[in-house]
Amino acid sequence: MPEGPVAKKPASPAGDPFAALPDAILQHILSFLPAQPAVRTCVLARRWRRLWEGMPGLRITAANAPEPPCAPDDLVSSGELRDGAPLDSCEFLFDVREDADVPHVNLWIRHVIRCQVRRLKLSITREDDPSGICFHVDNLPLVSRHLRRLELYDTELNDSFLDFSGCPGLEELVIYNGGFERAKRISSKSVKRLSVLDCSFNERRRTLIDVPSLISLQLEDPWDRTPVLGSMPLLVAASVRLGTGSITSLDWCYSSDSGIANGTSKNKSVLLNGLSEAKSLVLIAESRKFILKRDVKCCPIFTKLKTLLINDYWCVPPDFRELACLLEHSPVLEKLTIQIFSKGPEHKVEINGSYSPMEGSAAISENLRIIEVKCEVVDEGVLKVLDFLQTLNIGYLTMSICLALYISAFCDHICK
Amino acid sequence: MEVDKGKGEAEETRKVAEADRDTVTLKSSDGKLFEVSKEAAARLSTVLAGMIAGGSIDDNGTDLKQIGSEALENVVDYCNKHANSIPSAALISSSISFNTAPFKEPEEWERKFVDRLSHDALFDLVEAANFLGMERLLDVTCHKISEMMKGKSPDQIREVFNIKNDYTKEELEEIRQELAWAFYDD
Numbered sequence: 001m002p003e004g005p006v007a008k009k010p011a012s013p014a015g016d017p018f019a020a021l022p023d024a025i026l027q028h029i030l031s032f033l034p035a036q037p038a039v040r041t042c043v044l045a046r047r048w049r050r051l052w053e054g055m056p057g058l059r060i061t062a063a064n065a066p067e068p069p070c071a072p073d074d075l076v077s078s079g080e081l082r083d084g085a086p087l088d089s090c091e092f093l094f095d096v097r098e099d100a101d102v103p104h105v106n107l108w109i110r111h112v113i114r115c116q117v118r119r120l121k122l123s124i125t126r127e128d129d130p131s132g133i134c135f136h137v138d139n140l141p142l143v144s145r146h147l148r149r150l151e152l153y154d155t156e157l158n159d160s161f162l163d164f165s166g167c168p169g170l171e172e173l174v175i176y177n178g179g180f181e182r183a184k185r186i187s188s189k190s191v192k193r194l195s196v197l198d199c200s201f202n203e204r205r206r207t208l209i210d211v212p213s214l215i216s217l218q219l220e221d222p223w224d225r226t227p228v229l230g231s232m233p234l235l236v237a238a239s240v241r242l243g244t245g246s247i248t249s250l251d252w253c254y255s256s257d258s259g260i261a262n263g264t265s266k267n268k269s270v271l272l273n274g275l276s277e278a279k280s281l282v283l284i285a286e287s288r289k290f291i292l293k294r295d296v297k298c299c300p301i302f303t304k305l306k307t308l309l310i311n312d313y314w315c316v317p318p319d320f321r322e323l324a325c326l327l328e329h330s331p332v333l334e335k336l337t338i339q340i341f342s343k344g345p346e347h348k349v350e351i352n353g354s355y356s357p358m359e360g361s362a363a364i365s366e367n368l369r370i371i372e373v374k375c376e377v378v379d380e381g382v383l384k385v386l387d388f389l390q391t392l393n394i395g396y397l398t399m400s401i402c403l404a405l406y407i408s409a410f411c412d413h414i415c416k
Numbered sequence: 417m418e419v420d421k422g423k424g425e426a427e428e429t430r431k432v433a434e435a436d437r438d439t440v441t442l443k444s445s446d447g448k449l450f451e452v453s454k455e456a457a458a459r460l461s462t463v464l465a466g467m468i469a470g471g472s473i474d475d476n477g478t479d480l481k482q483i484g485s486e487a488l489e490n491v492v493d494y495c496n497k498h499a500n501s502i503p504s505a506a507l508i509s510s511s512i513s514f515n516t517a518p519f520k521e522p523e524e525w526e527r528k529f530v531d532r533l534s535h536d537a538l539f540d541l542v543e544a545a546n547f548l549g550m551e552r553l554l555d556v557t558c559h560k561i562s563e564m565m566k567g568k569s570p571d572q573i574r575e576v577f578n579i580k581n582d583y584t585k586e587e588l589e590e591i592r593q594e595l596a597w598a599f600y601d602d
Contacts, residue, residue, distance in 0.1 A: 015578040017539035025546055025558065032562035039598040043570045043591055046582050 023051060031057030031089070056088035058112070086116035086146065095125045096135060106138040116146040123153035134179050137161045145169055152176070157183050164188035175199055180207045180227070189213060192234075201225045206270065217275075226291045229274025238278045240271060243286030269295045276300035283326075284339070285313040296322050299329045306367075307335040312381070315340065320388040333365040340375040340382050440468065442492065443477030444485035450492045456499040462549030482547050487540040490533065494553055497525060522556050530560040535577075 018026060030038040030052055038059075039052045090112045096105055105124060112120065124135040134156040142150075143166035150170060156179040164170050164187065171192045178199040185208040186196075192215045200223035201207050209219075210230040217238040219227070226242065272295040275281060281302070285292050292313070308330060314323045315338065327333065371389075375382045439451045458465040467473050480488060522530070530538060538557060545553040565573050574581055583591075592599050 016580065017535060017577060018579065020539065020543060022546075025542060025554075028554070029558045029561045029565075032559050033565060036598050037566065039595060040570060041565070041573070042595065042598075043583065043588055044574055044579050044581070049591070 018047075023047075023054075026051050027055040030055040031059070033059065035060045058087055058090040058117075060090070060092050060094065060108075087112065087118070089119040089121075090115075090117045091121040091123070093121075093123045095127045097128050102136060103138070105135070109137070113142055113144045113147065116144070118146050119149040119151075120147060121151040121153070122155055123151075125154055134177075141166045143167065148172065150174070152178055155179070156181075159183050159185065162186045164191065183207055185210050187211070192216070194218070195220075196227070197221065199223065201227055209274070219271075226270055226289075228268075228270050232274055233277050235275065235278045237280040238275050239282035239284075240275070240292075241282070241284045242291065243289045269298055269300065271295055273300050276302055277304055278302070279304050280307045281305060282309045283314070284309070284311045287313055289313070293322055296325050299325050302330045303332070305330045305333055307337075308333060309337040309339070311339045312385075314338075315381075315385045315388070317381075317384045317388070320385070323385075323388070327364050331365050332367050334367045335370040335372075336368065337372040337374065338385065340373060340385060437475075440464070440473050441475065441477045442488060443474075443479050444483055444488040445481050446485050448485040448488070449477045450485075450488055452492045452495045453499050456495040460495055460498060460550050460552060462551075464548060480548075483544045484540060486537055487544040490537065490541050491544050491548065491550070491553070494529060494550075497529060498552075522559060526556045530556055533560075 026048070030041060033041075035058050038055065041048050042050070042052055092105070092109070096102060109120075109122065122135070122137075126133050126135055134154050136156040137152075137158070139158050139160045141160050141163045145168060147167045147170050149172040150167075151174040153176045155175075157175070159182070162183050162185065164173075167188070168190050170188055170190050173186075173188070173191050173193070174195045174197075175186075176195075176197045176199070178196070180199055180201045182202075184205065186194075187208075187210040190213055191211045192213055194209070194211055194214055194216070195218040196209070197218065197220045203224050206225045207227040208230060209227050212231060213234055214232045215234055215236050217229075217232070217235065217240075219229075219239070220241045221243065270291050272292065275283075283292060308326070310323070310326070314326060316322060327336070373382065373385065438454050440454050440457055442450045442452060444450070454468060458468050467478065472478070483491070530541075533541065538560060542554065542557045542561070544550075545557055564576060568576065573579065
């Protein structure tokens with residue numbers, strides 16, 4: 001005689017679906033919760049009593065509480081929180097209202113570091129602050145053998161914090177909307193992947209990015225002085241985008257470069273020297289940015305560069321000096337993509353050409369096989385670029401493709 | 417894709433045919449058969465990837481005795497949907513990607529996928545994903561369960577999941593005092 005509704009799973013007649021799952025899975029579930037509700041699960045039943053202590057991830061957010069998650073004091077003083085159990089990841093995602101709480105939160109960060117956290121994300125805002133100050137990290141270096149990935153959002157940084165020599169295992173560093181006004185350098189011997197996005201730098205001196213083990217770099221829209229890249233012999237891929245979308249910048253052509261304060265001479269390369277070992281490069285800049293154009297005057301040789309993506313910044317008639325210089329200094333280049341007056345990723349027109357080595361000039365890479373020109377319309381500007389490529393005897397378009405291109409461009413003009 | 421030497425020619429031909437197939441057949445605990453793209457299975461499940469590489473995939477249905485047919489159907493469904501959604505995923509990670517990237521929020525289709533599951537089906541799927549070493553599916557399903565716990569009091573969580581409270585009143589009071597900071601706004 002079946003009693004009540006037929007149980008779907010006779011294995012767990014009590015109906016507690018967690019019963020069938022191992023502790024590690026329960027802890028995995030808890031690590032998606034903000035810290036406070038995760039800890040609160042300890043009262044559910046005996047089995048849950050100590051689960052939170054061993055959960056791999058800690059998300060400290062204000063999502064479920066109107067106030068900051070809990071006075072940071074309490075978490076630190078609530079004993080040796082997570083005694084001994086190493087943390088896989090920890091995220092700080094909340095707003096700090098009171099200045100007085102800043103040191104507490106910093107203590108908290110130190111505490112999490114002591115818990116051997118491997119991946120740490122700080123996204124701490126100061127929304128109520130009338131002057132719009134970011135969260136200031138304290139002026140001390142981080143020391144951890146365990147930290148592998150660090151993400152910093154909206155954080156005001158300083159030299160001591162950005163000296164990662166105390167974190168020999170740190171491999172990935174992401175800094176978004178960071179404040180480098182007081183920071184002269186980022187330094188790490190171990191970081192392999194670095195993203196510096198939408199960060200503001202000092203108005204007078206250039207911050208040095210000294211990360212010699214870097215494999216991939218993403219530098220987008222630095223405000224004020226573009227940072228200087230140190231030597232990166234292991235670099236594989238780098239993407240540099242300057243000025244597209246940033247509101248202010250001192251590195252525009254109309255401002256004379258007075259960044260000599262820290263001894264940067266006018267002829268010293270800011271970006272290109274550091275990028276010279278890359279196999280793959282994206283170099284996009286807004287036309288008023290002068291840094292790359294100045295850099296290219298003392299252009300390094302890109303001895304390993306295979307693929308290069310550039311925009312119209314590099315294509316300045318009548319002599320296309322910068323583009324020519326880049327190509328002449330890229331002896332093993334295989335693929336060149338030029339985005340003209342088009343930010344992508346959608347391009348209305350794509351012209352693919354293949355390079356025929358027979359016609360090549362000695363100065364250009366013999367391996368250059370593919371050239372793509374992406375543009376919204378084939379206008380005069382594009383035609384000038386194509387003309388230039390021809391006069392330079394790159395001959396990247398075989399005659400027939402070239403002809404087709406001119407015809408389509410011509411039709412385009414007629415249609416208008 | 418190794419082919420055993422020294423066996424009968426017919427056998428060899430069959431093996432070759434099997435190796436060339438781009439799907440694998442999986443058999444649930446209750447004997448139902450499901451086909452899944454070999455590529456997706458190998459990419460999403462470390463266990464299936466190991467079995468495919470090690471040649472222990474059975475053409476007549478690889479036995480997965482720990483997984484019921486409903487859960488296996490969901491696993492296969494997830495693999496197929498995942499295979500179809502690759503272009504969008506590739507687009508998102510067009511910039512430099514990080515190897516040990518942290519958990520990414522579920523995509524729209526993943527949300528829909530777990531939202532339509534019953535409690536039982538969801539938990540069975542967690543078990544299956546765990547068993548098959550499907551990291552992303554495990555993340556997405558565990559994330560869903562965490563969402564179901566979010567914003568609820570301990571009492572409400574017990575009710576939703578049928579968790580039996582085996583504490584005494586005194587014990588509970590003791591814990592609440594010990595971890596007062598976590599119960600601040602209760």
